[in-house]
Amino acid sequence: MAHIQIPCMVLAAGRGERMRPLTDHTPKPLLKVQGQALIDWHLHHLSANGAQEIVINHAWLGEQIVAHVASANFPQLHIQLSAENTALETAGGLRQGMALMKIQDYFFAINGDVFCPEFPFAKIQEIVETLRQSPQKILAYLFLIQNPSHHPDGDFGLDQGIVSDKASNQSYTFSGAGIYHQDLLNGIKIGDVAKLAPLLRQAMATQQVMGELLDVMWVDVGTPERLAELNK
Numbered sequence: 429m430a431h432i433q434i435p436c437m438v439l440a441a442g443r444g445e446r447m448r449p450l451t452d453h454t455p456k457p458l459l460k461v462q463g464q465a466l467i468d469w470h471l472h473h474l475s476a477n478g479a480q481e482i483v484i485n486h487a488w489l490g491e492q493i494v495a496h497v498a499s500a501n502f503p504q505l506h507i508q509l510s511a512e513n514t515a516l517e518t519a520g521g522l523r524q525g526m527a528l529m530k531i532q533d534y535f536f537a538i539n540g541d542v543f544c545p546e547f548p549f550a551k552i553q554e555i556v557e558t559l560r561q562s563p564q565k566i567l568a569y570l571f572l573i574q575n576p577s578h579h580p581d582g583d584f585g586l587d588q589g590i591v592s593d594k595a596s597n598q599s600y601t602f603s604g605a606g607i608y609h610q611d612l613l614n615g616i617k618i619g620d621v622a623k624l625a626p627l628l629r630q631a632m633a634t635q636q637v638m639g640e641l642l643d644v645m646w647v648d649v650g651t652p653e654r655l656a657e658l659n660k
Contacts, residue, residue, distance in 0.1 A: 432479040435482075437484070438467055438537070439485055442456060442541060459541075472502070474505065475505050478504075483507075486509060486510070517622055518624035522624070534556050535608060539605070539648075541648070544603065556607060567636040570584070576647075583602045584599060590635055590639075613627065
């Protein structure tokens with residue numbers, strides 16, 4: 429197993445509207461699944477796979493994220509916090525977070541509000557080495573999942589490792605985890621609000637997005653019901 433050598437980011441700035449009233453007083457990544465904050469599941473696995481450089485962004489109730497990270501026990505991780513006065517959307521958040529990283533080319537990011545205890549963190553560095561050898565610059569590598577019942581139409585198509593903007597026959601859902609090349613986001617000004625999907629679709633048009641389909645338990649903890657289900 430190759431240790432993760434690229435910087436990693438956990439996205440924790442969302443408001444969690446659909447999780448209200450739980451998120452009126454607690455940021456969604458700090459909600460607990462089986463006794464452990466959602467964000468800590470990721471941090472534990474990143475640490476176990478040798479990651480060191482971590483950026484966590486925050487906006488809504490951000491002071492709780494800051495306090496949580498300060499008291500969390502992950503001695504191997506060098507965690508930096510990227511404060512957003514207003515949530516910058518995914519691409520804007522990634523771009524601001526990049527300014528805190530030492531990036532050679534790629535970095536990894538995962539949504540702080542997904543529960544995926546078997547996510548293949550152990551493969552990340554291996555995938556990065558493969559991307560570096562590609563004759564064409566790959567701007568993103570996305571981890572996709574089978575469409576959950578609350579998102580039946582999916583997001584993107586996948587054919588022999590190439591991700592496309594909606595295949596005609598089969599589409600899959602973006603898991604919220606990906607490996608990104610810094611060039612994907614370099615056109616965004618730091619502090620600008622920017623969505624990720626349009627940038628990905630642009631890169632897909634030139635076949636610069638690769639990916640794979642995960643066969644693991646994955647839950648977007650988007651409603652109180654889904655959280656209660658996980659805690660049964």
